[in-house]
Amino acid sequence: MRESQIETRLVQGVKAKGGMCIKFTSPGLPGVPDRIVLAPDGRICFVELKTEIGRLANIQKWVIGEMRKRGADVRVVKGPEAVKEFLREYFSEEAFTDGQTE
Numbered sequence: 718m719r720e721s722q723i724e725t726r727l728v729q730g731v732k733a734k735g736g737m738c739i740k741f742t743s744p745g746l747p748g749v750p751d752r753i754v755l756a757p758d759g760r761i762c763f764v765e766l767k768t769e770i771g772r773l774a775n776i777q778k779w780v781i782g783e784m785r786k787r788g789a790d791v792r793v794v795k796g797p798e799a800v801k802e803f804l805r806e807y808f809s810e811e812a813f814t815d816g817q818t819e
Contacts, residue, residue: 718797723766724751726800734808748776750784750791754807762790762807769796 731738737755741763750763763784765777773781773793781791794803 718768720766720768720771723768723794723797723800726797727752727754727764727766727794727803730800730804734804736808746780748774748780750777750781756808760790760807762792764803765791765793766800767793767795771795 728738731754735757737753739753739755741749741751741753743749750765752764752766754762754764756762765773765781767773781793784791792803794800
């Protein structure tokens with residue numbers, strides 16, 4: 718499956734969960750993640766998409782590392798099954814409540 722097809726699955730899945738999935742481009746900084754995912758509760762996650770055998774370029778590794786150092790939630794999602802797992806995990810009830818109960 719091509720990366721563009723994997724990206725389409727992510728976009729559709731996020732929208733189905735009530736979130737937004739924004740294409741992320743940065744003209745001044747190559748290597749930024751492909752998408753910004755905004756959950757209905759306001760959480761933000763940056764997602765880099767790859768095929769199952771795709772690898773991060775060195776600039777992508779560096780940018781992701783710098784973003785994580787600053788507290789950003791950055792995920793590398795490889796393939797359609799990983800998209801399904803990301804959607805299950807990120808949009809689970811526990812994620813919305815941070816595990817807190819009333």
